[in-house]
Amino acid sequence: MHRRTIPFLASVALALSACATPTPQQVAGPLTHIRLPLGYVPNIQFAPLYVALEKGYFADAGLEVEFDYSFETDAVSLVGANTLQFAVVSGEQVLLARAQGLPVVYVCAWYQEYPVGVASKVEQGIRTPADLKGKKIGLPGLFGANYIGLDALLFSAGLSEKDVTLDSIGFNQVAALAADQEDAVSIYTANEPVQLKAQGYELNEIRVADYVQLASNGLITNEATLGADPTLVRQITSVFLKGLTDTIEDPDEAYDISLKYVDELANADRATQMEILRRSMQLWRADVLGRSDPQAWQNMQNTLLKMGLLKEPLDLSKAFTNEFID
């Protein structure tokens, strides 16, 4: 480009920007720093957040976001203590935390369907939750979404943990199923089955979401932030939903953006990773993105009560809100 054209174009751009009407979300002044724990390692499943960051939606809203890939439970504790203001966590964590006095509130539903399921090799003949009776099922441990989703699935068939053998195998579901150490494994439906199928295994999958609707992953904040800065909550929710919408509308673009944020994604098999993204998108879709289904929260509470993880029912109206979803 010719040197003299640069000042000219800059002045035109300046003039145009001065004439343009600023959107309500454009904020002048220093950016508000937000550290956002996501509860898992960098992954294509976080594409909506990468898209929102890359397209400048956070910056437009006056936010400077820093993703944090630490443990989900630590994130909930930090938000509960108001050390952090936001985190992305699974629905059950909100109820478990509130039962211990952590004032966390779920403000935006990302996953509309619970992402957990049970996978088994086809020769096991496990097609419905009732088929799990008497089977040996591997799961990371007796905690977290894999455990709660599995129990919800068992309850849906009138079964309980006593009807199966649960093996705590750490996050080794793919290897354990491949090596026939387990009859079935509790998995994230968008992740492990794709990896197993990519390795040539034929699987049966039972999705929790096909049997019971449970409150799933979404954005949480705390009561202090809700009270003191509802505008901030609205801004981050809005930004997140824009990233989510863009990802659903153009997953290829979202994938390309994610390459910058997910280490080794460039070296991974694109077809497999795109399948993970496609499956994730199936769990995100809704008529109104971000809106929580009150019945899903009630179902989650019932499951936790039945498992003994909650001693008594909570006031669910304080656990989640749709106030920030337009």
Added chain:
Amino acid sequence: MSDTPGVLPRAARRNQSLIGVASLIVGLLAWWLITRTTHLPAFILPSPRDVWLRFVAAVSDGSLAFHTGATLTEILLGLSLGVGLATIIGYAVAKSRALERMLSPYLVASQAIPLVAIAPLLVIWFGPGMFSKVLICAMIVFFPVLVNTIVGVRAVPPALHDLMRSLHARREQILLKLEVPASLPVFLGGLRIGATLSVIGAVVGELVGADQGLGFLINVGRGQYDTALVFVAVFVLIAVALCLYGIVAWLEARALIWQEWRKE
């Protein structure tokens, strides 16, 4: 030999015990004061009272005894396996330079392995049952005991070997009458370290994937934001480590009664 390190008059020993108790009380008071003044919520820092009440509840419902028993079993099996292998290999290496050259890359590498990283693999290879935890425990115990066995056996004065040979002592007599007693002080030093490390080994295995044990209890406490339960499990682990250390120290005192300074 009243100036021998570690030998104190009875009154001084009593004073030292009192200092220990006083230090514990000061620590508890400081903890209590922090929780009182900072008003940190219990899920961030529970007070000593919260932890005590959780401890009582876990004892009452039997869960603490059950999980402590599971961890203790893993520790004792892992400790036995690790110490057994380390002693045999350590003795062989001490006696053979060729063997030392052959094995030392593996032995040093075994110490450099981050167990937290390979623990999930061990769970895949050996299953989620007790064996994988015992193995992790044995691996962490192995190195300090091995090194101290080698050092202990090699520290036996050559003159004593010559003396034994001049008395026509057989190989097993040299081992039992000379090498074992002479290397015992150093060996038991390694065992002290190994015994305390064994607790970490068992818990690492349980944190990766287990449905019983104190590591599992920590996972449950974290998963349910029951930080007091995490503290209870951690304190029990500390108590177990202290007990194991105390047992080895007691064994040391009994086995090494022949050391002159212990007689005083």
